[in-house]
Amino acid sequence: MLKFLRSFFTPAGTEITAGELAEKFGLTLRGDAGVVVRGVAPIADARAGQLAFYSTEQNSAAFKILPIDVLRHTRASVILLQPDQVNDAPAGATLLITDTPRGNIVKILGELYREPPRFGISRRAVVARGVFFRQKKTVYVGQFATIESGAVIEPDVKIYPGAYIGRHVTLGRGTVVQSGAHIENATIGADCIIHAGAVIGKDGFGYTRQDGHNVFIPHTGRVVLGDRVSVGANTCIDRGALTDTRVGNGTKIDNLCQVAHGVVIGAECFLASGVGIAGGAVIGDRVLLAGHVGIANGIKVGDDAEVGANSGLMRDVPPGARYMGYPAGPGIEFMRHYAWLRKNAK
Numbered sequence: 001m002l003k004f005l006r007s008f009f010t011p012a013g014t015e016i017t018a019g020e021l022a023e024k025f026g027l028t029l030r031g032d033a034g035v036v037v038r039g040v041a042p043i044a045d046a047r048a049g050q051l052a053f054y055s056t057e058q059n060s061a062a063f064k065i066l067p068i069d070v071l072r073h074t075r076a077s078v079i080l081l082q083p084d085q086v087n088d089a090p091a092g093a094t095l096l097i098t099d100t101p102r103g104n105i106v107k108i109l110g111e112l113y114r115e116p117p118r119f120g121i122s123r124r125a126v127v128a129r130g131v132f133f134r135q136k137k138t139v140y141v142g143q144f145a146t147i148e149s150g151a152v153i154e155p156d157v158k159i160y161p162g163a164y165i166g167r168h169v170t171l172g173r174g175t176v177v178q179s180g181a182h183i184e185n186a187t188i189g190a191d192c193i194i195h196a197g198a199v200i201g202k203d204g205f206g207y208t209r210q211d212g213h214n215v216f217i218p219h220t221g222r223v224v225l226g227d228r229v230s231v232g233a234n235t236c237i238d239r240g241a242l243t244d245t246r247v248g249n250g251t252k253i254d255n256l257c258q259v260a261h262g263v264v265i266g267a268e269c270f271l272a273s274g275v276g277i278a279g280g281a282v283i284g285d286r287v288l289l290a291g292h293v294g295i296a297n298g299i300k301v302g303d304d305a306e307v308g309a310n311s312g313l314m315r316d317v318p319p320g321a322r323y324m325g326y327p328a329g330p331g332i333e334f335m336r337h338y339a340w341l342r343k344n345a346k
Contacts, residue, residue: 014112018078018094025107031094035077040109046076053080055101118158185239189227197234204238204261217241
């Protein structure tokens, strides 16, 4: 009875055989090609009918290598692993062998747990006259979603219930806009994901002092997102005042971040939760900003730089540098200061 109830509350995977996975993803198969995979689980918790993976890849310091005994005692029916670990796999398990298990598990998860196709425009959606659908039959628009006149919707776009797409917004092929997201004054690239509650293209916090009063500066710029950009839940990306706010291809922005007007963010960056970037800052390619990093107006962060959590950037960061602290500076310098304080604190 408990298993029956759990089936309603856990994601259902697509059933596929080990042989089909090996053929689809170019993996070396050892064992029963006909064994059926019904889901993926951590290697220590996996059961019969599930696939697990074991890897010694160290792509990042965040990846922990599990003890080899975890592999030896797993109950998974199918194991994705490297050639060096084949002899440690339990007898009877079907093996999928690759040099890069971490990369391939991502592909397998996408295959097993892909969302069923959605098509059609709900009768309860509000679609203004003058919306241009490139291939209307491939688009999904949920109930109570709103699309204003002049919007351009490319093929395979999904707009979930309650989302708002403003006038002249462009959504690229395959982009997903989740419930409650609000997009105005923006051009969104292909295969982007805009998570629930994100707000893109509203006016920024731009004011000037006139005769002793704070006077708002009208904003005329837009937000331009490249391809494969992910914008987290309740994140805000403001339109530019005169220039556009831009985010490069492949950049991933976590929940609850703030990107101010006129900011330029490069390609393949990671912005963790709570990052705040003030107007006019320029972030290079492949930059990592850890949680709650704050960046002041006009700061430039070079390519491949990393900034530690809770840091406050008030000066430019050279390419490849590792900064941390408040105010942020080179990581080694910060750790020396911290060690001195610990040693001399009374």
